[in-house]
Amino acid sequence: MARYKHYDYNQTKMIPLRFSDQIQPGTFEYTLNHVVDNDLDLSVFESRYRNDYNGAPAYDPAILL
Template sequence: MPRFKAYNYDQNAMVVINYRDQLQPGTFEHAVHYLIEHKLDLSVFHPKYRNDATGRLAYDPAILLKIILFAYSKGITSSREIQWSCETNIIFKALSCDTVPHFTTLASFVSRHADEIEALFEKCCWCAMNRACWVTNSLPLTAARCPPMPLRSGRVRSKNWARSGRN
């Protein structure tokens, strides 16, 4: 009779993960992280927050943008699915620094800032197309790797810079 190594699903394990290491240079998620952290001006989002002295702390717009833009790049437009991805996907966890915004927070952010989000997404793609933004220690993000921006209706907005064949 064959013998096999024993296994046990009823056990705990501690896994150490460095979130920055999960954002590999040369990937879209790394480019989004780099551009939002170092190149793009996000002050356009600040006037809509009124919690300077009182109120609950808000999620940083940089974190929400990273999550949303990466989700859109993967074709995920449902706020519930984005929340689930933040709970289960290591790249989403890395982009969100292991925070899990509620789906209503994500939906509210997108609906309140739709024009600003679209403009920043276009800047990311323009930057990639013109090779103006080089991602540290990696190749530049090329226009072919820049996914098209989904519309609120779930369709994809097709522009000249989005010729990746995923329209």
């Protein structure tokens, strides 16, 4: 299984901002986030990454979408 860099929408950034507080239900951004996290099958990307035991963790395709 591919290793990905950890990300968390609830983490704070350089400015005190949480992504989950910025998107509101009913908006395009909220819907897009829901579709990427819950409806898309991103397993096609798993076979591309060969960093199970060596190499740096990759960015999760969900965060790139």
